[in-house]
Amino acid sequence: MNLLGSLFQSSIGRKFLMAFTGLVLFGFVTGHLISNLQIFLPPAKINAYAHMLESLGAALWLIRAFLLLCLLIHVWLAIQLTLENRAARPQAYGVEHVNRATLASRVMARTGLVVLAFIPFHLAHYTLRAGHPGWSEHTFRLADGTMVRDVYSMMLQGFGNQLVSGFYILAVGILAYHLSHGIVSSIQTIGLKNEKWTAQLQRGATAYCWLYFLLNAAIPLAVLGGFVHA
Numbered sequence: 001m002n003l004l005g006s007l008f009q010s011s012i013g014r015k016f017l018m019a020f021t022g023l024v025l026f027g028f029v030t031g032h033l034i035s036n037l038q039i040f041l042p043p044a045k046i047n048a049y050a051h052m053l054e055s056l057g058a059a060l061w062l063i064r065a066f067l068l069l070c071l072l073i074h075v076w077l078a079i080q081l082t083l084e085n086r087a088a089r090p091q092a093y094g095v096e097h098v099n100r101a102t103l104a105s106r107v108m109a110r111t112g113l114v115v116l117a118f119i120p121f122h123l124a125h126y127t128l129r130a131g132h133p134g135w136s137e138h139t140f141r142l143a144d145g146t147m148v149r150d151v152y153s154m155m156l157q158g159f160g161n162q163l164v165s166g167f168y169i170l171a172v173g174i175l176a177y178h179l180s181h182g183i184v185s186s187i188q189t190i191g192l193k194n195e196k197w198t199a200q201l202q203r204g205a206t207a208y209c210w211l212y213f214l215l216n217a218a219i220p221l222a223v224l225g226g227f228v229h230a
């Protein structure tokens, strides 16, 4: 049996896969935020960056395929875990028993579902540019004369819509809340469980998630507030 198969078979293997794929996706969303913050720099920066990514060609598709595989495994195992927990939970006698688990840990499935709904919306919006054929035609001339796609203007137009911006802010807020438990849980699962560090790890994860949320929310808010313009 291959390694992936044997990991899926055991409960410890499934926990490890869940943590590993979660950390990969966490790495992606962090990198994605750092790239998106280039919207606060002159337009050439983010446009050149998007062009560089597109120029990766087959390598970009490999990265996309790996991320998609991680997402699918993470979601599949999350569904299994939720069903197993539900089946194991004793009947509640009309009273909701609140244990020591944090609220963030108890609503992981629900926050995960919102993030999962956000992804196709987001891909349709900015990657497929559904309903906005003009966005694919906007071009920008780099300093060396290369004509590239104008991602900067696309983001200005996209976030110019208050409803769209509101949904982005809500989605990144919920993703940050999901991460506030996910980061701690994943790090502990891959073997770095140490009672002494737990409180510090949780504080660090909470601080990170607030920063993640505020920096992400700053992008649509800055566009709506007119701080970032053409």
Ligand code: HEM
Residues within 6 Å of the ligand: 029, 032, 036, 050, 064, 115, 119, 122, 123, 126, 127, 151, 155, 168, 172, 175, 216, 217, 219, 220
């Ligand atoms: C305010 C927050 C966000 C902004 C401003 C943003 C912006 C963008 C933009 C402009 C693109 C298209 C890039 C291009 O056309 O070259 C993109 C692609 C993408 N975004 Fe986001 N994004 C945000 C949050 C997120 C989150 C939270 C996730 C994941 C949960 C995510 C996942 C993706 C993915 C998977 C792609 C496609 C990448 C590819 O084509 O390979 N984004 N984003």
